[in-house]
Amino acid sequence: MxxxxxxxxxxxxxxxxxxxxxxxSIVKEDEILASASSQNSIDQTKASLKIQTTLDNTQVARECEYVILAxxxxxxETILQEISDYLSPDQVVISIAxxxxxDQLAEWTDHKxxxxxxxxxxxxxxxxxxxxxxxxISSEDPSYSYVISLFEAIGKCEVIKESLIHAAIAIHGSSPAYVYMMLEAMGDAGVLLGLPRDQAYKMAAQSLYGAALMSLETGLHPGVLKDQVTSPGGTTIEAVASLEKSGFRSDLIEAMVSCASKSIQMSTKK
Ligand SMILES: NC(=O)c1ccc[n+]([C@@H]2O[C@H](COP(=O)([O-])OP(=O)(O)OC[C@H]3O[C@@H](n4cnc5c(N)ncnc54)[C@H](OP(=O)(O)O)[C@@H]3O)[C@@H](O)[C@H]2O)c1
Structure with missing residues (x-):
């Protein structure tokens, strides 16, 4: 290829x-080909990323070992019908749609x-x-670890059963929105307490980022990390008690269950 x-x-x-x-450095510029629907878009993509571009989707199907549907x-469905005849069994198709x-992808690519x-x-x-x-695909297949490495280039990647995709949508697909709501609220609280807004958002965002990193890097239970910040009779336990009273944790759990339910409902409507 x-x-x-x-x-x-x-x-x-x-x-x-x-x-x-x-x-x-997983691939070099000259190892990537991308298609789009407009000349303007492919010109801009080529200029900014220095990769090869085309308006012809079938060229991507004919010439690329890994084809990512973005x-x-x-x-x-329409695009797979357009390119399916040009795909061969030695290729890998990854959909982020x-x-x-x-099963739909398999049907639209003739299972090949x-x-x-x-x-x-x-x-x-x-x-x-x-x-x-x-x-x-089996984890023994050479494509398996390679595909994981592609997504690890933009963060973290976990392999899950497809039946758990609705849970994944709730926990990381939609969750940036809930975290931004928390960031905005923390910023407002900072302003209420007299901080300039830009400093309030920076302090709040860095604290969210730092807390997430502590969890990822130490592997400690979130409750242990919370307890480390919470001294007896101190300021933090006041905030924790207030959040418990207003149902912070159960609100989040309910919101995420609603999110997953909506995802299930949308997938069964098709
Ligand atoms: N954005 C996210 O955060 C996110 C997160 C998870 C999953 N996804 C999934 O990622 C996919 C892409 O989302 P996006 O946000 O990147 O969308 P986007 O910015 O609108 O990009 C869509 C691309 O498709 C191209 N396109 C349209 N018609 C085409 C055709 N007939 N042949 C070839 N290319 C064509 C467009 O070309 P032009 O540039 O010429 O218009 C554009 O480059 C979606 O399925 C979405 O569900 C997105």
Whole structure:
């Protein structure tokens, strides 16, 4: 194959993944080909990322070992019908389209390629993404660890059963929104307490980032980390008690269960 990785669609998510792959040196610029629907878009992508581009989706199917579908979910069926005849069994197709299942992908590619379904999230733009990966391919297959490494270039990647995708949507697909709500509220509280707004947001964001990093790097139970900040009769336990009284934890659990339920409802409507 002429190229290692091809993207069909060169929008926000494709660009975030390409930047991550290049900065992690997983592939070189001349090993990536990307297609989009407009000349303007491919010109801009070529100029900014120095990769090869095309308006012809079938070129991506003919010339790339790994084909990443980075188009809107409603376009996946049509585009796979357009390129399917050009795919061969030695290729791998990875879809990042929300809500498109492995069975649908298999049907639309005539069951002839190795398939992966990935769900990244928006922090992928700053190489701090979380991707859930689903596949029916064995972990012995050479593509398995390679596909994981592609998503590890933009953050962390976990392989899950496809039936757990709704839980993954709640815990990392949609959760940046709840965290931004918390960030905004913490900033407002800082302002209420007299801090300039820009400093309040910076302090709040760095604390969220630092707390997340502590959890990832120490591997300690969140309750242990919380207890380390909470001295007897101190300030933190006042805030903790107030949050418990207003149902902070149960609100979050309920919100995430609603999120997963909506995802299930949307997938069964199709
Ligand atoms: N954004 C996220 O945070 C996020 C997170 C998880 C999953 N996803 C999934 O990622 C996928 C892409 O999302 P996005 O935000 O990157 O979308 P986007 O920025 O709108 O990009 C879509 C790309 O598809 C191209 N395109 C449209 N029609 C095409 C065609 N017929 N042939 C080839 N390319 C075509 C567009 O071309 P032009 O550039 O010429 O318009 C554009 O480059 C979606 O399925 C979404 O569910 C996104």
């Amino acid at each position: 002429k190229y290692k990785i091809g993207f069909i669609g060169a929008g926000n998510m494709a660009k975030a993944i390409i930047k991550g792959l290049l900065s992690a 188009i809107k979910p409603y376009m996946v 929300a809500g498109i299942t492995l 390629v190795r398939l992966y379904r990935a769900m990244p999230n928006t922090p992928a733009h700053v190489n701090a993404g979380m991707t859930s990966l689903c596949t029916k």
